[in-house]
Each structure stands twice: as C-alpha cells, then as structure tokens.
Amino acid sequence: MESQKQRRKKTMKQAVMYGAGNIGRGFIGKTLSESGYEVCFLDIVPEVIEAFNKDHEYRVRIVSNEGQRLDTVKHVRAVDANTKEAIQTIAACDIMASAVGVNVLPHIAENIAKGMRLRMRESGRPLDIILAENQLDADKIMRGYIYQYLNEDEKKWADENLGLVEASIGRMVPPLSPEERAGDPLLIAVEPYCQLPVDKEAFRGGIPDIKGLVPYAPFSFYIRRKLFVHNMGHAICAYLGWLRGYEYIYEAVADDRIKSTAQAAMDGSATALSKEYGVPESELKDHVRDLLSRFGNKALRDTTTRVGADPVRKLRRDDRLVGAALYCMEQGIDPAAIVTGIAAALRFAPEGDKAAAELQAALKTDGIDAVIEKYMGIPASGELAQLIKKEMA
Numbered sequence: 001m002e003s004q005k006q007r008r009k010k011t012m013k014q015a016v017m018y019g020a021g022n023i024g025r026g027f028i029g030k031t032l033s034e035s036g037y038e039v040c041f042l043d044i045v046p047e048v049i050e051a052f053n054k055d056h057e058y059r060v061r062i063v064s065n066e067g068q069r070l071d072t073v074k075h076v077r078a079v080d081a082n083t084k085e086a087i088q089t090i091a092a093c094d095i096m097a098s099a100v101g102v103n104v105l106p107h108i109a110e111n112i113a114k115g116m117r118l119r120m121r122e123s124g125r126p127l128d129i130i131l132a133e134n135q136l137d138a139d140k141i142m143r144g145y146i147y148q149y150l151n152e153d154e155k156k157w158a159d160e161n162l163g164l165v166e167a168s169i170g171r172m173v174p175p176l177s178p179e180e181r182a183g184d185p186l187l188i189a190v191e192p193y194c195q196l197p198v199d200k201e202a203f204r205g206g207i208p209d210i211k212g213l214v215p216y217a218p219f220s221f222y223i224r225r226k227l228f229v230h231n232m233g234h235a236i237c238a239y240l241g242w243l244r245g246y247e248y249i250y251e252a253v254a255d256d257r258i259k260s261t262a263q264a265a266m267d268g269s270a271t272a273l274s275k276e277y278g279v280p281e282s283e284l285k286d287h288v289r290d291l292l293s294r295f296g297n298k299a300l301r302d303t304t305t306r307v308g309a310d311p312v313r314k315l316r317r318d319d320r321l322v323g324a325a326l327y328c329m330e331q332g333i334d335p336a337a338i339v340t341g342i343a344a345a346l347r348f349a350p351e352g353d354k355a356a357a358e359l360q361a362a363l364k365t366d367g368i369d370a371v372i373e374k375y376m377g378i379p380a381s382g383e384l385a386q387l388i389k390k391e392m393a
C-alpha cells in the first residue's frame, strides 16, 4: 500500500537541480525545497548521490559575524546525471536549475537536449531552466550548446518553449573542508543573503512561485551589477589578498590598502551602471558598502584561492575584470583600480590552480602582449592593454 510520505511526494511540485555543489545544495536546492518542491539533484559524484538517497535530507549552516543557525533541507533525492532516469526527471519536472560551473555547461547540454526532446514528445509542457552560473549571457551561450544536439523541429519547439533564465547569484557559498564535513557529508555553510534575481522575460511556462525570487527586466542591469561590482570586487580582494599572503577573504578586506582599491574599483562600476541604467548612484554605492561588509564574514571562511580560482576565465574580455574595465571606459570612468586587480590576477599562482599555472607559463614563454591578446581578447596596442602593462611594470 502507498505510504503517506509517497502520496505527499506525488502531489509535490518537482524540481531538478543540475549540480549538487555549493550553490546547488547551499542555495538553489534549499530555496526550491522551502518553496514546496521535491528536489532531485543530478550530479556525477557517487558518494554525494548516495548520501542524498540515504536520509533524503541535509543540513545547511547559515553563518555570519553575528552567529549561526542550522537548517534542515527536506524532500530531496539525487540521481546520476548520466542515466536514463536523469533524462526522464528532466522531461517530467516543473522547474529546473543548473549550478555546475561555467566550464561544465557544454558537458551537460546533451543530457538537457535529451530531456527536452522526451518532454516535447510526452507532455509538450515548456521547460524553464534557471542558470545559476557566473557568466554574462549564460542564456545565449547555453542555448548555443543545447541546439548543437537538436534537429530543426526541436529547435523550433525550443525557441518557443525552452526558457533559459539568467540569474544573479549573490549568496556566497565556499566549500567546507573534509574535516568540517566529517560525519555529515552533505553539510554546507552559507551566508544569510538569499535573494534570487532572475530575468523576468525569459520564463516560457510562467513565473514560478519561489521564495526570494526577484523577477526583473531589463536583466542586463542585475547581471552587470553582479559581475562588474560584486564578483569584480571579490576577485580584487582575492588577488591582492593572495599576493599579500592572506588565506581568507575576510583578512584581505580587513587590510585597508586592499579594501580601498576594491572599493574604488567597485564604485567605478557603480557609477558606470548608474549612468547607463539611471539607477541612483547612492543606491549602488550603498550596495558596494554592503558587499564589502559581507566580504568581511569571518565565519564563512571563504578563501582567496577559491574566489581567485581560474584566472584564465576571470580575465576573459566578458568576465568581471577586463569586462568591468572596458565597461567603465565606455562610460568615461577611469578604470585604474580595476587595472590594479588585473595586474594582480596576472601574478596569482597558488599551488594546484591549473589555469593560473597556464597563465604563468604563457607569460614566461610568450610575454605580456601575447597573453593580453590571447586570454583577454583585447589588442595589445589598445588603451586598456597599455594601462595593464604600465601597472605590471
């Protein structure tokens, strides 16, 4: 006979969370569960999948300088992402989200295409996917990856029914060490901030009822604010902090020299955004102050190596540093403080960061001009490149 628990689950809305890492577990999966969904995580790490299916719940520690609390996230399960069951889950869900990392997106596109194809045949219901990734134009980029696996009829269906929803993920979630997770393998620690701004116009199946969701248009404002203010300032603290020997972001931001560089850089982006979108500059600068205070969250123990990781991605033309510098220049704002951060990123070389090692090797063998052109995608003779070279010298 069907148990009460099984009956309740059948009537619950179903969510798929692609990626059961820091953001998947520590933010989006938790939010979906608290909004009344049963959440199926898709991942590839067997121990993680096993842990979800053992207790069907996990714990999230909310930490700040004021104290902490422990929440239990219920109604969760996990499935190996590379199985038929995962495809069926995508085909049948009410809402889906991804938080796998920008570099992994091309590798999950085929499974999403398969799930979408099955859904198109079985129910024909629109499929909305919230892209919880730090990437400008994540929606367009992901559509390109998925369409590689679709035929013309499927592409036509997807144009109308596949909603790829950009999101601005502000919650900071560093990984816990194995020692901290001992005895509770799914435990995660997060900061209290939990708003979820999303592109209001991207949903094809209606705006879902999700706790903390902030549907907003034009979304380019939020995405730029997140990448060019939050992530850019965060990266500057990480790179300057690492160079000064700090392990944690809270140590870096407590150093007045680093804080003032990060603040000047973030204020520059804030002014540029205010000019373009007409949002009051004072409001954006208050946001900068609030972020700098959130970076000072000691209990979060976020590291300079995590926040600075993969400088190859972070130095791309459309990413937080070069992207923000170009944006400021377009708006007539001096990018000097951001350039200090770019030069620091070019010196970032922690053990074990393969992208940083690649950059260091390229600097040695090919020189700065070649690195600027290849990794930043800007001309070595251009204005920004000149500023970077001057700062490096």
Ligand SMILES: NC(=O)c1ccc[n+]([C@@H]2O[C@H](COP(=O)([O-])OP(=O)(O)OC[C@H]3O[C@@H](n4cnc5c(N)ncnc54)[C@H](O)[C@@H]3O)[C@@H](O)[C@H]2O)c1
Binding pocket: 018, 019, 020, 021, 022, 023, 024, 042, 043, 044, 045, 081, 099, 100, 101, 102, 104, 107, 108, 132, 133, 134, 169, 170, 171, 172, 173, 174, 175
């Ligand atoms: N951690 C943060 O504070 C934070 C905040 C905002 C945005 N983000 C963005 O969120 C995204 C995820 O970051 P994260 O910190 O959660 O990373 P993470 O590494 O903790 O999580 C990624 C998860 O994806 C899984 N995965 C990898 N390849 C997979 C595949 N082929 N199929 C299924 N699962 C796969 C991994 O096993 C892991 O569980 C990134 O784009 C990041 O920039 C992170």
Ligand SMILES: O=P(O)(O)OC[C@@H](O)[C@@H](O)[C@H](O)[C@H](O)CO
Binding pocket: 134, 169, 170, 171, 172, 173, 230, 231, 234, 235, 306, 307, 308, 309
């Ligand atoms: O995730 P990344 O590597 O793109 O960036 C590192 C951090 O800046 C980032 O994870 C932030 O913590 C996050 O975007 C929350 O604000």
